[in-house]
Amino acid sequence: MKRMALFACLLCCVALAASFQLTSRAKAGGAGSRAFAPQYIQGTVVGISGRLAGRSRPFSLIINHYTSPDDIARLSAAMPQGQDALLNALSKLEAGRIAIGTGVGVPANVIVATPTAEGGTKITVLYQRTVNFYELRYGARSADYRVGYAEIYLNRSGTGEGTFIPAAKVRLRDGNTWEVEDFGEFPARLMGLRSRGSAGGAR
Numbered sequence: 001m002k003r004m005a006l007f008a009c010l011l012c013c014v015a016l017a018a019s020f021q022l023t024s025r026a027k028a029g030g031a032g033s034r035a036f037a038p039q040y041i042q043g044t045v046v047g048i049s050g051r052l053a054g055r056s057r058p059f060s061l062i063i064n065h066y067t068s069p070d071d072i073a074r075l076s077a078a079m080p081q082g083q084d085a086l087l088n089a090l091s092k093l094e095a096g097r098i099a100i101g102t103g104v105g106v107p108a109n110v111i112v113a114t115p116t117a118e119g120g121t122k123i124t125v126l127y128q129r130t131v132n133f134y135e136l137r138y139g140a141r142s143a144d145y146r147v148g149y150a151e152i153y154l155n156r157s158g159t160g161e162g163t164f165i166p167a168a169k170v171r172l173r174d175g176n177t178w179e180v181e182d183f184g185e186f187p188a189r190l191m192g193l194r195s196r197g198s199a200g201g202a203r
Contacts, residue, residue: 041193043059044190079171108127110126125149163187
């Protein structure tokens with residue numbers, strides 16, 4: 001059975017993200033326009049059900065920059081047109097890299113950072129996942145779930161936890177909410193996350 005995961009990625013938060021990113025850029029300019037180094041987030045992904053149930057693997061996210069509000073708006077406009085339109089919009093974006101395990105990973109197409117009420121940071125990641133040969137050859141239903149999703153919460157000290165969905169569909173609900181549909185599994189947990197570095201703002 002497919003389970004619906006509704007994660008609060010309200011478009012009103014985009015305004016907060018824009019403010020957060022503009023503040024970062026302003027600080028960069030005040031320091032002689034120094035270039036930001038990539039931000040690295042590392043930890044462990046622990047499966048709850050499905051193929052990853054009971055298993056743990058290294059998790060890493062490299063953030064080169066955050067996705068701009070304009071690009072987020074374009075993604076939201078593409079979602080009502082279906083998953084193919086969303087994937088086409090995603091393919092034109094690249095904000096960093098995400099990896100599960102020890103491989104090089106895949107491009108992280110969208111990375112959005114918003115401040116939390118506790119003074120930390122929420123990071124939302126969308127990416128085009130690699131659909132394997134088995135899924136394509138045998139027409140597995142999972143082949144229709146072509147987006148990967150991660151939601152990370154970091155505290156003031158740069159540590160935290162989060163949620164990871166390896167195969168999902170993303171739709172626009174009520175005109176202002178990103179709705180993430182998991183492929184019949186509970187989301188995996190991201191644990192022991194640690195962040196270092198400071199990525200720049202949107203490009």
